[in-house]
Amino acid sequence: MSAPIPRKTMPRLDESLLTPMPPFSRLEKRQIREILDLASVRRFDEGVAVFEEGAPAERFYMLLDGYIRVMRITPTGEQVIALHIPSGQLFGIAQALGRTTYPATSVTASEAIVLGWPMRLWDQFVAQYDGFASETYKTVGQRIGEMNTRIVEMATQQVEQRVANSLLRLINQTGRKVENGIEIDFPITRQDLSEMTATTLHTVSRLLSAWEKQGVVASRRKRITVTDPHRLVLICRGEAPPSR
Amino acid sequence: MSAPIPRKTMPRLDESLLTPMPPFSRLEKRQIREILDLASVRRFDEGVAVFEEGAPAERFYMLLDGYIRVMRITPTGEQVIALHIPSGQLFGIAQALGRTTYPATSVTASEAIVLGWPMRLWDQFVAQYDGFASETYKTVGQRIGEMNTRIVEMATQQVEQRVANSLLRLINQTGRKVENGIEIDFPITRQDLSEMTATTLHTVSRLLSAWEKQGVVASRRKRITVTDPHRLVLICRGEAPPSR
């Protein structure tokens, strides 16, 4: 049986919270305490929207613990997952890119602890704290790179390669070492994976089954462990024979 | 017969060049002259790379005239067009996002006139010229939005809708009013369009033929004119019967 996942506890707001986070890492303790004094902290259950696409961008956030899923919903109700945000990153920073509304919906992919500040403090932080802006834009640059890669993948790769790619990205960003391999550190369904790779939950299920037979992954309900990452790399390069 | 397209002439470097361009629009003439003094200007033929993916990001650019196509090339040699940049925008601004190499290749989609500065001036411009940074990041924000939309489209729409969408985007961004409709303002092949929509030139050709029969578009070699934009909107919403 799986060990029950302990409920995330509300952290005390002290400066050790933010010190490891890149946008704040160069600051003095005193400055971090100032920033914390202005923040609100909240715990979210899994699957809850922190903010929704189109809503006025009134706050920006930092993810202290857990995972955030950035998604868009089409007029016909289909969901597309754009990316996952690991803890330690800012999100909802629409303001920094000159937007007045959020361009996508942010949903917790696991339980999560989130700090939030009113958007009007953004310019203040940028002006006041050295490196804050540049570190943030570095993150933005990374996300652009990821999106670009996504586009190229979707344009040129087969479903099997796309799913393999997504799995690898997930274990790189959010992988946790476990007994028999590396497990994705938050609950994820076949449906989720299909929304990340532009396919259907049926096809994802078939692929995972096939891979499981080959010993590449092990999975249970809402959990996926990659047991043979190297093999998965071959698959996503198209260097392994198709698994169906 | 098509009127021969006049060769773009090398502009004189005076401040009227940059005044209409957003990142510089709030500056005084004196400041703009400073900026121009530091720039090099070059004319590119159609289909020439301004910089290539992976190369060290040594310069950043502004497109004065013409169109730039941002693309990536996969290990297997397939090309994917990420977006088109219209004149008046900065590009190759990897530095601003904390990157030391260019994340994609920029190729001229038409003849083009391009200003370039050494990257070390970037921080100087940001520090020295008010609004320069924020206007730039606004552009970045727009491009992120576009990429996001692209991802959603590719994930949820049929080929016909994607191509229709791309055409609409092109005539919005780069359309030129002509006698019988709106023409895309630079030479574009079926192949190009297929690389923008993750399909094949064959499928694009079939679609354009069908649309031409219905009076939605008119096309000749490397030129596409949309004669019935409203109809095209219906098609990309999936509200018109499939054209095949």
Next chain:
DNA sequence: CGCGAAGTTTGCGCCAGAGCAAAAAACCAC
């Protein structure tokens, strides 16, 4: 422990659109 809900697996038929091939048309340089 038993029930219902949520998530997963699997089978089967079908079709959008890719892949291949070949011809036609448009354009260019000389």
Next chain:
DNA sequence: GTGGTTTTTTGCTCTGGCGCAAACTTCGCG
């Protein structure tokens, strides 16, 4: 004009993976 190259069109075949349906498994909860 002529010859050669690039781009476009069109026909045909074949298949990856979607859509639908139904059974099965796992989990949470009273």
